[in-house]
Amino acid sequence: MSAKNWRALNKGKHQLSLRLFLLLNAISACFSMVSPIYHTAAITVPVVLVLLLSTAFLIWQLVDKQRLININSVSFLLGVIWAWHVVIKNNAIPATDASFLIIALLSILFIGSISFINNLQAFILHCLPVALTIAWLDQGEHWPRVLYSIALPAIGITIQHIIQRRNDKFTQRLMNKLLEEKETLNDLSMIDPLTGLYNRRGFQNRLENVLAAGSGNHYVLLLDIDHFKAYNDNYGHSMGDQALIRVSAAIRDAVRSRDIVTRYGGEEFMVLLTNIDADVALQTAERIRQRVYDLKILHLFNEQVATNVTISIGLSPLEDDGIDEALRMADQALYRAKGQGRNNILTSDSLQAA
Numbered sequence: 001m002s003a004k005n006w007r008a009l010n011k012g013k014h015q016l017s018l019r020l021f022l023l024l025n026a027i028s029a030c031f032s033m034v035s036p037i038y039h040t041a042a043i044t045v046p047v048v049l050v051l052l053l054s055t056a057f058l059i060w061q062l063v064d065k066q067r068l069i070n071i072n073s074v075s076f077l078l079g080v081i082w083a084w085h086v087v088i089k090n091n092a093i094p095a096t097d098a099s100f101l102i103i104a105l106l107s108i109l110f111i112g113s114i115s116f117i118n119n120l121q122a123f124i125l126h127c128l129p130v131a132l133t134i135a136w137l138d139q140g141e142h143w144p145r146v147l148y149s150i151a152l153p154a155i156g157i158t159i160q161h162i163i164q165r166r167n168d169k170f171t172q173r174l175m176n177k178l179l180e181e182k183e184t185l186n187d188l189s190m191i192d193p194l195t196g197l198y199n200r201r202g203f204q205n206r207l208e209n210v211l212a213a214g215s216g217n218h219y220v221l222l223l224d225i226d227h228f229k230a231y232n233d234n235y236g237h238s239m240g241d242q243a244l245i246r247v248s249a250a251i252r253d254a255v256r257s258r259d260i261v262t263r264y265g266g267e268e269f270m271v272l273l274t275n276i277d278a279d280v281a282l283q284t285a286e287r288i289r290q291r292v293y294d295l296k297i298l299h300l301f302n303e304q305v306a307t308n309v310t311i312s313i314g315l316s317p318l319e320d321d322g323i324d325e326a327l328r329m330a331d332q333a334l335y336r337a338k339g340q341g342r343n344n345i346l347t348s349d350s351l352q353a354a
């Protein structure tokens with residue numbers, strides 16, 4: 001999951017709480033009309049407005065799921081309308097009874113806290129207009145009860161908000177770490193563990209970048225260690241591995257950093273020399289062959305060729321017919337190079353000329 005997806009998920013979560021908020025407001029408005037606390041002014045303009053607006057927003061949300069409604073504006077708007085309703089009702093009921101104010105306050109705080117448990121801003125914006133209106137209407141007469149009714153959910157929501165933010169931060173850190181590790185694993189999956197060179201997957205990935213960067217003259221080298229089976233058979237697999245590591249390093253050191261060196265198979269390597277002339281490509285192949293020879297890795301069972309490890313190389317240009325064709329040509333050249341005594345280089349051009 002990317003950071004973008006994470007933000008989208010969070011937005012989606014908030015939009016869900018908005019739907020719950022609208023639903024509770026619509027129900028509460030209906031209830032105020034059908035079963036009012038005091039039978040005076042049961043259907044007020046603001047309560048009808050709350051019902052209409054909540055239903056309209058709710059339908060809009062359900063029909064157009066992609067649309068993100070501004071939660072803060074809606075919660076504030078409905079809070080103000082409820083405050084208006086409280087003023088009208090309060091003026092119409094017996095002055096001595098404060099229970100209406102407390103019940104109205106509790107209903108608003110209940111809806112706010114249920115819907116916006118994870119959205120402190122929306123909670124405050126919704127509850128503040130009603131809380132201030134009630135504090136003003138009560139004129140301090142029942143201030144402990146009013147204060148308690150406001151403070152309890154406010155403190156609860158604030159603590160919940162802090163916990164949620166910590167959880168979100170933790171989850172986000174965890175997600176970033178996982179993304180980093182995924183990236184590392186992805187990189188590792190492109191590297192041959194023994195030699196540290198690219199494997200075929202890594203090569204493919206780098207090749208795409210090279211080709212995307214534009215046209216140029218590229219050359220493919222296929223390199224194969226001579227008589228490596230004999231080396232393994234006589235010196236053991238573990239020594240064979242060491243030889244492979246040293247040969248890989250020699251190849252890597254003999255080319256430029258922009259060239260792509262790949263372990264193509266067991267004791268076979270492939271190098272893509274990028275943006276290079278034919279002459280320089282041939283010189284580079286010769287430099288690689290010489291560097292491997294100069295490692296002087298003892299190989300007495302290579303004696304038809306030398307008494308140390310050697311490699312043979314097939315070279316072919318990468319042309320419009322693609323990498324597979326270039327590899328096929330390089331492979332043919334390598335096969336011939338082996339046939340001609342090993343420890344040498346043959347180009348695909350020389351095969352065609354022959």
Ligand SMILES: Nc1nc2c(ncn2[C@@H]2O[C@H](COP(=O)(O)OP(=O)(O)OP(=O)(O)O)[C@@H](O)[C@H]2O)c(=O)[nH]1
Nearest residue numbers: 224225226227228229230232237240241266267338
């Ligand atoms: N130690 C070691 N040996 C490997 C590895 N991968 C392949 N090999 C060995 O490389 C040898 C390749 O042998 P062959 O394909 O017969 O070729 P060759 O003996 O090099 O002969 P020519 O290529 O004709 O010169 C086999 O013995 C494989 O076991 C590896 O990762 N480690």
